Amino acid sequence: MKGLQVRLAHVVGTRQRSRSDHWSFLFGQIAVYSLVVLVVTGAFLTFFYDPDMTQVIYQGGYTPLRGVPVSRAFASTLEVSLEVRGGLLMRQVHHWATLIFIGAVCLHLLRLFFTGAFRRPRGPNWLIWVGQFVLGIVAGVTGGILPDDMLSGGSLSLIQGVTQSIPLVGTYLTGLLFGGAVPGDQVIPLFYRLHVLLIPVIMVELLVVRRWLLQRHGRSHYPGTTHVPPLSSLALFFATCGVLTLLGTVAQINPIWQYGPARPGTTGAGAVPDWYMGFLDGAIRIMPAWEPIVAGHPLPLSVLIPALVVPGAFFTVLAAYPLIERRLSGDSRIHHTLDRPRDAAVRTAVGAAGMTFYGLLWVAAANDQLAHHFSLSLFAVTWFFRIAVVAGPVVVFELTRRICLALQEQDRERLAHGVETGSLRRSPRGEYTEATTSPAQRGIHADQH
Structure with missing residues (x-):
C-alpha cells in the first residue's frame, strides 16, 4: 500500500507543485483573522457596555420600551445598538465573527483529521485547535448571555437546569454561579469577566504556542509537494474583514429590541441557539424522560446525559483521538506528508x-x-x-x-x-x-x- 501511495503521489504532486498552498489550508488562517476581528470589535463594545443586572426604568431612544423595567446590561446594549454611531455595525460584526470563527475552526479540524495532520509531531497542534473549538463555544455562550434580553434569558434557564442536574453538587454550583435566587445579580458580571478577560487571553496564547510549534516542526504537505509559504495571507485577511463587515451591514442578527428584556421563566417562541450549540439542543430534545430514583433522590438523566455526558465524551474522544489511533495502529513514526x-x-x-x-x-x-x-x-x-x-x-x-x-x-x-x-489503435492484424x-x-x- 505504501508503494502504491508513493507512486500515485507523483500524479498529485505534478498538479500541485506550482501552488503555494492547498485551499483547505486557508480555514486555519480564516479562524485566526476572525479572532482578530473579534478582539477589535469586542474592545470597542467594552467602552459602552455595562455588565450590571440592577433594574432601571428604560428612558432611552427606543420608544416602544420606554418606561419598561430593564437591567442596566440590557439598556447599555440597546444604547450601543441604536444610539452609538457605528455601534450596531460593531455588534453585528462581532456576532458574525464568532459564528465564522467557530465554523472555520470546525472545518480546519476536519482537514487535520481526514488528512492525518494530527500525527507525530503535530499532536499538540491538534489539541490547540480542539481547545480553540471548545473555547470558541464557551465564548459564544458567555457573550450571548451579556445583552440580558429574552433570548439570553432562555439560555440562562438552560444553564441553570444543566447545572442543577449535576449529582451531589448541582445545587451548590448553581448558588455559586447565580449568587442565590435565579437569575440573581452576579451571573452576567461573572460571564463578562470570562468573556472579556480570561477566554480571549487563553485563545491568543494558544495561537502563539501554535505559531511556535509551526516554526519548530514546519508545515505538513500533500504527497509529492513541498510547502511554500502562502502569498495571499494579507489579501485573505482583508477579504475576511470585508466579508464580516458586509454581513454585519446587510444581515441582521440578534435584534434585542425585538426580543425585549429577559424575564425569569419566560422565553420567546421559536427561540433557538446559535448554530454551534444546535447539537446540545437537539440532544436534549430527543432524550427520553429518564429520571430514576437513586438513594431516595431523583437523578435527572434526561438532562444530565445529553447536556454533560454526551458533549463531554465527544470532546474527550476528539482530543484523545491521535493517541487512540497511535495505540491501535502502532504507528509512532514522524509524519510530515498528509494522507x-x-x-x-x-x-x-x-x-x-x-x-x-x-x-x-x-x-x-x-x-x-x-x-x-x-x-x-x-x-x-x-x-x-x-x-x-x-x-x-x-x-x-x-x-x-x-x-x-x-x-x-x-x-x-x-x-x-x-x-x-479514449484513443483506439488498430494492429496490422485488424x-x-x-x-x-x-x-x-x-x-x-x-x-x-
Missing part, C-alpha cells in the same frame, strides 16, 4: 460517522419545525432521531469504509493497467485496442497543459 482520505479507510469512516452523529443531533434541534412544516407527528420525528443517532453513524461508517476500499482498488487497477485515453498511459505520464501531460 489522502481514501488511503486511511478506517479513519475516514470514523470521521464520517462522527460527522453523522453531530449532524443528526444538530438537525434534531429543529424537530418541532420539521414536524410543523412537513405536517408530521412530533412524536414520530423525535423517535426517528432517537433511532438515527444510534444507527446512522454505524451505517455511514461501513458505507464510507467500503467506498474508500473501492477507490483504493480502482487506484491499483489504474496503476497496473494504465489510465484510459485488432482494436485502447491506448493507455501510466498515472505518472497522465500527471505530467496535465501539468504541461
